[in-house]
Amino acid sequence: MTTIDTRPDADAVSGDAVDDSTVVSFFTTAGAWVVTTDHKRIGRIFVGVGLLALAASAVLGLLLGLERADDGSALLDADALLQLFQAYRVGLVFGAIIPLTLGLAVAIVPLQVGARSIAFPRVALTGCYAWLGGLALTMAALGRNGGIGGGDANMVDLFLAGHGLMIVGLVAAAGCVATTVLTTRAPGMTMRRVPLFAWSSLVGAIGIVLALPVVFGVIVYLFVDHRLGLGANFGGGEGIADWIGWAFSVPAVAVYSLPALGVAAELVPVTFRQRQAMRGVAYAGLALVGVTALAATTQQFVHDVTIDTDATTFFEGVFPFLIFAGLPVLGVLVVMATGALTAKQGAANGRPRISAGFVFSFLGLGMVFVGLVANFLLGITDLELLGTSMEEGATVYVVYGSALGVMGGLAFWAPKLWGRVLPDAKAIPLALLGVLATILAALPLCVGAFFDLPGGIPANDAQVGAVLSLDGVDGGSIWIVLSLVGHALMVLTVLAFAGLMLAKFTGDGEAAEANPAGGQTIEWSTASPAPADNYEHVATVASAEPLFDLAQEGSPS
């Protein structure tokens, strides 16, 4: 049975083919986007809204930082602070990191595996709209005194329902990505020849399929109890944070970041004009990061280990701690090490082709690594970091680092998605600005945690007050001020990147070549931009780097 759509009218509804000289053509194009089954468009809807949500969340981080730096000034309405803290977290995780990474996977993975479309394109589109609808409902609920510990019971219910809808949509889209990699690969593309980005997307999609339904199940309990039951069995509205708060934090966010790590892994061989060294080990490294899916669902918040204790207690705690907090760190290290080996082997191939995509994704990988190290430290009980800002710092590191990785992916695959090349000279400075923004936003929170800077997801007004209070914090508000500067720079980075894309990808311009970046995988064998059905003829793949073979030897090996 085939469930891949073929569209005889694909050219007729293609954005490039539509005559844009009339008002009618605008509505035709808009209508074609709304009901599209082209995975490249569905992915771009995810990514576009995700970038907007990232910018909005960074603005919220900036405003909340101003409030915290002034120890609870009257800048923001005091009654709204509880909801604003939650909107910031929901926006970062369910509004930004998941749709950004998943959207890039939806847009690129079918191309990378040589498929004409994503598996179940209508399910992917429905998932996209379910996520959008759920996000809108969640934000509306927060705006009307809902959310965790909210004062309006109906809006608390709406907050839960919105999350349920988002999860249904995201799991559906993730299922489509996983099915695509598993079932629609080009002839000759065994799993050992799957591109690293597609592999990371597969692991990330399975991670989402494993982790988010657990949140959904708890939401069902919370909703039934809050809407129909006593409303107190799960700690009431304030208890929601105890039950689902882990989904907005490390280590859960690490599993959402996997496709962003895959972008970096994909770009190292391209940059150094070399085959990926120890490809199987690189696969294993990415899969180790996927262990965070289990960590997220089982340890929920933290699986701690106490060093200053007797040997039996230490060993009972250290093994699960190392598995859940250590393996993801090891996974990123493995990806970095195989990348370094590839770079070393490629040193003889001339000057590396440093592109904006590489700079964005490589620095993003580094930021995610630091975030995972912070998560590792969080679990060491003797450091007494629980309840401090370390958790927020680690989360911001992973989220912003992943966003940089996705921007790198957009820059790299721009020829396939838009038919244009993003100029490196303008994009690379944005990557550097982005990494500075990430460090400034997250590092002060991690360092401040050692000076008892408070943090966490507040569930009531008293906890909001505790997070805002800087009493007894060495360094006072300097950590918060540095962090809010970082958030401001991230807003600037996202807006500038979006502006650069709009400027370069709209209007007339020179079309990109089929393979302007020296890509090694088969998506670079099709035209730029990729046609609606991706490939005129599905290619036969004889190695993991067929285009590299073609360039090196004149024919595939």
Next chain:
Amino acid sequence: MTTAAEPLALPAAAPPAPRRQLFVATAIAAMAGTMLVGGMLAVWVLLRERYLDVGLAGEAIDRFPVGYIITEVATNVMLMTIWALCLFAQWAVYAGNRGDRAHTALALAVCGILAIAFINAQAFVWVDMGVPVAADYYGALFYAMTGTMTAIAIAGLVYSTVAAFRALGGRLRETEILSAHALYWYWAAAAYSAVWFVVYVTK
């Protein structure tokens, strides 16, 4: 927009046949469902232990649920029904592989009837036990867990209906949907077995 350079040429192949997409997607959905049901049962057990420790009014009790009689005959029949349903779903696969339209139709029809019987039995359990959703701890847990299982059965009923339409509407030779449909019911039976053991046996 100017014309792009010719793409690099790789040898063309015949378009590959999708490799059991629906079956794989159903397996992935079953994986998600396993995490959903498993997570909910874990929360059930956790709260049950807490309740047994301290009780609702702060006094330890030794039984859960308090004051409700589990309708064990109906719940046991539900367990047998859903496993019997798997048998008929597998029969549909067997008949479909042989192009036997009459037996495929019969097997899928029985699947649908058994699914309705399962849902009906669950409704009977709800009515017979008479658990108020807002009276105590148990109500919310009970209706959330059994309601989720009922939703899974309703989704299976829809799956059976769609499979029947597709298999009998001229696509009898495309038996992948039948095997995917059978996989769904195998998973649903396993999920209900776990729910039955935790909710109705160990309570």
